[in-house]
Amino acid sequence: MKLTERLGKEWVFFDGGMGTILQEHGLKAGELPETWNLSHPDEIIALNLSYFEAGCDVVNTNTFGANALKYPDNLQEIVQAAVSHAKTARQQADREDAYIALDIGPTGKLLQPMGDLPFERAVELFGETIRIGAKAGADLVLIETMSDSYEAKAAVLAAKENCDLPVLVTLIFDEKGKLLTGGTVDSTVAMLEGLRVDALGVNCGLGPKQMHPIIERLTQISSLPIIVNPNAGLPRSENGKTVFDIAPAEFSDLMEEIAGMGVQALGGCCGTTPEHLRLTIEKCRKVPFRPPVAKRRTVVSSFSQAVEIGPKPVIIGERINPTGKSKFKAALRENNIEYILGEGMAQEDSGAHILDVNVGLPEIDEPVMMERVVTRLQSVIALPLQIDTSDTTAMERGMRLYNGKPMINSVSGKMESMEAVFPLVRKYGGVVVGLALDENGIPSTAEGRIRIAKKIYDTAEKYGIPHEDIVIDGLAMTISSDSGSALVTLETLRRIRDELHGHSILGVSNISFGLPQREIVNSNFFTMAMQSGLSCAIINPNNEAMMKSYRSYLALANLDEQCAGYIAAYGNQPAAAPAAVGGTAMPLAESIERGLRERAIDAAKEMLQTVPPLEVVNNELIPALDRVGKGFEKGTVFLPQLLMSAEAAKAAFEVVKDAMKGESQQIKGKIILATVKGDIHDIGKNIVKVLLENYAYQVLDLGKDVPPEVIVDTAIKEDVPVVGLSALMTTTVVSMEETIKQLREKKPGTKVVVGGAVLTQEYADSIGADCYAKDAMATVHYVDSVFGV
Known part of the structure; x- marks a missing residue:
C-alpha cells in the first residue's frame, strides 16, 4: 500500500535519531555521518534494522547532509549506498509494509538575498540528491529540520520536479514558534499546503514538552496529516558526549499525550533510540486515531x-502599479527598485495587509522585473x-x-x-x-x-x-x-x-x-x-x-x-509619519532601519557634506542598528529585515570610510568566528559576522568545518580575546567542546561565545563556554561587554 493511502487514515510511526546513535558507535568529532554509508555499512544497516524491528513504519536513509556542497565527488555513491542499506535492513526485518524515506536536510547556507546561495541553485542541489535517491528505490522524500521557509520551498520544488514520490516536510521552530528566518506556524503551513506537500510537521530543536504550543497551533490550522518528531528532551554534554535528558519510558509517555492532541504521525529526532520508538509505538497505537479535518481557510x-x-x-x-502613474513608469524604465520599495513601505505603514505588485510596461522585460521586484520586496517588507x-x-x-x-x-x-x-x-x-x-x-x-x-x-x-x-x-x-x-x-x-x-x-x-x-x-x-x-x-x-x-x-x-x-x-496619539516614497529623501537612520541600501548610500553622502564622519557613525549608523536589533529581540523585526538593515549600514559605512581616508578609524576589537569541524552549516556564523562588522569589530572569519587546532593557532597568533563558535548538528558539538578545551589549555583567558540550533544554556555551560548566544544580537551584546563598550 502506498504511504499516501495510509497517511491521515491510520497511525504512521517514524524512526528516531541517527547521528547521535552513530556517535555512541564511534563516529568521531567532526566526522561526517554520511561517510559511514561507505566505511561502516554494517553499522548503518544494523541501525536501520533496529528501527524496523521496533515497529517504525518509516525509516530514514543516512543522507541528512548529503548534497553536492558537502560531497562534490561521491554524492551518488553515498546516496545509493544509504538507500541500499535501508532496503537491506527492511528485507532482514521482513517489513515490506514499511517505507524508506530519503532524508533531506538543509544545505547550511542562507538563500539570496539574505545569503549567497541563489534560489535556483538550491533547487538544483536538492534535486540532484533526490534524483539519485528516487532512482535507488526510496519510497518518499522527507525534508526535515528546515529553519528557513524559503529553503524548504526550494527543497519541495526540487522533489516535485525530480520524482513522483510523496513529499513530507518537518520544520525546526524555537520555543516562540518561530523559524530562524522569522517564519511562523501559520505562514509556513499556508505555504506548504499551497505547494501540495503530503504531510507537514515539526522536528528537532525541542523536546516533546516544549513542542506543545506549536503542535496545538498546527492542529488548529492545518488540513494535512501532522508529523511530530521531537528530540529526547534538551541536550547536554557528559564526558565529551552529547546526551539527552528524557529516557525512553518518559519519552513514550509524553508522546502518548501528544498523540491525543490530534496529530497523525509520530517519531523522534536527536537523542531518541529504537527503544524510545518501540515504547512510543506500543503506547500510541492504543490512542484513538483522529484523521485531519479540512479547515477551509x-x-x-x-x-x-x-x-x-x-x-x-x-x-x-494598489500603489505598486504603473497604471496612471508617470513616476512609477519612469522607475520601472530606470530600474529604480528603491522607488518601488518606498511605495510598498508607505502602504505598509498606512495599514495595507497585502501589496499588489504589477510591473507591466510594454517596453520592459516584465518577467525579469517581476522577479527582481518580488525578491527585493520580500527582503524588506x-x-x-x-x-x-x-x-x-x-x-x-x-x-x-x-x-x-x-x-x-x-x-x-x-x-x-x-x-x-x-x-x-x-x-x-x-x-x-x-x-x-x-x-x-x-x-x-x-x-x-x-x-x-x-x-x-x-x-x-x-x-x-x-x-x-x-x-x-x-x-x-x-x-x-x-x-x-x-x-x-x-x-x-x-x-x-x-x-x-x-x-x-x-x-x-x-x-x-x-x-x-x-x-x-x-x-x-x-x-x-x-x-x-x-x-x-x-x-x-x-x-x-x-x-x-x-x-x-x-x-x-x-x-x-x-x-x-x-x-x-x-485618538489623541500623534499619527505615525508615513514612509518616504518615490523621490522623497529618506534620512540615513531610517534608510538603514528599512534596509534600503541605495538610499542609505545617498543619505550618507548627503550627510557627510555637513556632518563629520565619526558623528555620522555614532549618531546615525550605530543607533539605527541598535533599534533594529532591539526590534529583532522583541520579535517585531525578522531576520531578513535585520540582515538587509545590516547590509544597508555596511554600504553607508563604506561611504563614511572613504570620507575618513587619512584619518584613524576606530576598531573596537578583534574576534574570531568559525563553524566547527565536521559542520558546513554556517548560516548563524555569517549572520553574526555581518552584525559584528557593522558594530566596528574586525572579524577573522575562519569559515566552516574548521579543526580546533586552526582556531587555537589563529587565536594565539592574532592575540584574539574572543572566539565565536557555531554548530547546527548534534554530532559536531563535540568538536566545539574540544575547541574550547584546547583554548583553555593553550590560550587561557580567551572568551568563547557559542551558538547554534542544537545548543541550550545548559549545554553551553557543560562544554565550558563563557556565553551562550541564542541569536546574533546576543553575540553582539556579549562582545560589547568583553571589550567594555
Whole structure:
C-alpha cells in the first residue's frame, strides 16, 4: 500500500535519531555521518534494522547532509549506498509494509538575498540528491529540520520536479514558534499546503514538552496529516558526549499525550533510540486515531505573516502599479527598485495587509522585473504580495521565487485563461482572483457574473484547487457610464457571500472613473461594498478617506474589539509619519532601519557634506542598528529585515570610510568566528559576522568545518580575546567542546561565545563556554561587554 493511502487514515510511526546513535558507535568529532554509508555499512544497516524491528513504519536513509556542497565527488555513491542499506535492513526485518524515506536536510547556507546561495541553485542541489535517491528505490522524500521557509520551498520544488514520490516536510521552530528566518506556524503551513506537500510537521530543536504550543497551533490550522518528531528532551554534554535528558519510558509517555492532541504521525529526532520508538509505538497505537479535518481557510502568506481572508475585510495596496502613474513608469524604465520599495513601505505603514505588485510596461522585460521586484520586496517588507500580471511567464517567475503563498491576480472565466493560470496555482500554491468575465465579456447582471464564478470554481476543482483558494472579483464598473453598475456589483458581492459561500474582491476606485471628487464616491461605495460582503479591497491605503471608511466600518460591524484600531488611528496619539516614497529623501537612520541600501548610500553622502564622519557613525549608523536589533529581540523585526538593515549600514559605512581616508578609524576589537569541524552549516556564523562588522569589530572569519587546532593557532597568533563558535548538528558539538578545551589549555583567558540550533544554556555551560548566544544580537551584546563598550 502506498504511504499516501495510509497517511491521515491510520497511525504512521517514524524512526528516531541517527547521528547521535552513530556517535555512541564511534563516529568521531567532526566526522561526517554520511561517510559511514561507505566505511561502516554494517553499522548503518544494523541501525536501520533496529528501527524496523521496533515497529517504525518509516525509516530514514543516512543522507541528512548529503548534497553536492558537502560531497562534490561521491554524492551518488553515498546516496545509493544509504538507500541500499535501508532496503537491506527492511528485507532482514521482513517489513515490506514499511517505507524508506530519503532524508533531506538543509544545505547550511542562507538563500539570496539574505545569503549567497541563489534560489535556483538550491533547487538544483536538492534535486540532484533526490534524483539519485528516487532512482535507488526510496519510497518518499522527507525534508526535515528546515529553519528557513524559503529553503524548504526550494527543497519541495526540487522533489516535485525530480520524482513522483510523496513529499513530507518537518520544520525546526524555537520555543516562540518561530523559524530562524522569522517564519511562523501559520505562514509556513499556508505555504506548504499551497505547494501540495503530503504531510507537514515539526522536528528537532525541542523536546516533546516544549513542542506543545506549536503542535496545538498546527492542529488548529492545518488540513494535512501532522508529523511530530521531537528530540529526547534538551541536550547536554557528559564526558565529551552529547546526551539527552528524557529516557525512553518518559519519552513514550509524553508522546502518548501528544498523540491525543490530534496529530497523525509520530517519531523522534536527536537523542531518541529504537527503544524510545518501540515504547512510543506500543503506547500510541492504543490512542484513538483522529484523521485531519479540512479547515477551509483562505490564507495568503509571506515569509513571516499570514493573512486570513474572511474574518474581516482585507486591504490590498494598489500603489505598486504603473497604471496612471508617470513616476512609477519612469522607475520601472530606470530600474529604480528603491522607488518601488518606498511605495510598498508607505502602504505598509498606512495599514495595507497585502501589496499588489504589477510591473507591466510594454517596453520592459516584465518577467525579469517581476522577479527582481518580488525578491527585493520580500527582503524588506513582511506583508504578503499579490502578483498581478497577465503575462504567465512573469506570473510563474514571481510565484516560483516568492517566499510564501501569494495572491494571484488573475484568472478569468475564459478557458484559455484558466488553462494557463490554474496549472501554476496547482504547482506553486496561491489564492487566485477569479474575474467574473468570459469570452462574451463582462455580464451586465449579477446572475451572469455568478454563473461565471461557478464556472471558475468548477474548473479550478478539476486542477485540484479548492474553493477556498478562489476569490471572485465582482467587477466594479464606473457609474459615470452606467448609473446602475454599482447596484449590480453589490448584488454580486452579496450572492458570492450568501449563495456561493465564497470570498470576493474589488478594485474599488474603478467605480468613480470619470467623475470629479472621486474619493467621495469611492469611500461611500467602499462602505456599501463591505456591508454587502466584500472580502478584499484593492485601494490606496495612503488615502485617508478610504481608511476612515474602513476603520469606521470595522468599529460599527463589531470587527474592531473595543474600537481599539479606530482609537489608535484617530485618538489623541500623534499619527505615525508615513514612509518616504518615490523621490522623497529618506534620512540615513531610517534608510538603514528599512534596509534600503541605495538610499542609505545617498543619505550618507548627503550627510557627510555637513556632518563629520565619526558623528555620522555614532549618531546615525550605530543607533539605527541598535533599534533594529532591539526590534529583532522583541520579535517585531525578522531576520531578513535585520540582515538587509545590516547590509544597508555596511554600504553607508563604506561611504563614511572613504570620507575618513587619512584619518584613524576606530576598531573596537578583534574576534574570531568559525563553524566547527565536521559542520558546513554556517548560516548563524555569517549572520553574526555581518552584525559584528557593522558594530566596528574586525572579524577573522575562519569559515566552516574548521579543526580546533586552526582556531587555537589563529587565536594565539592574532592575540584574539574572543572566539565565536557555531554548530547546527548534534554530532559536531563535540568538536566545539574540544575547541574550547584546547583554548583553555593553550590560550587561557580567551572568551568563547557559542551558538547554534542544537545548543541550550545548559549545554553551553557543560562544554565550558563563557556565553551562550541564542541569536546574533546576543553575540553582539556579549562582545560589547568583553571589550567594555
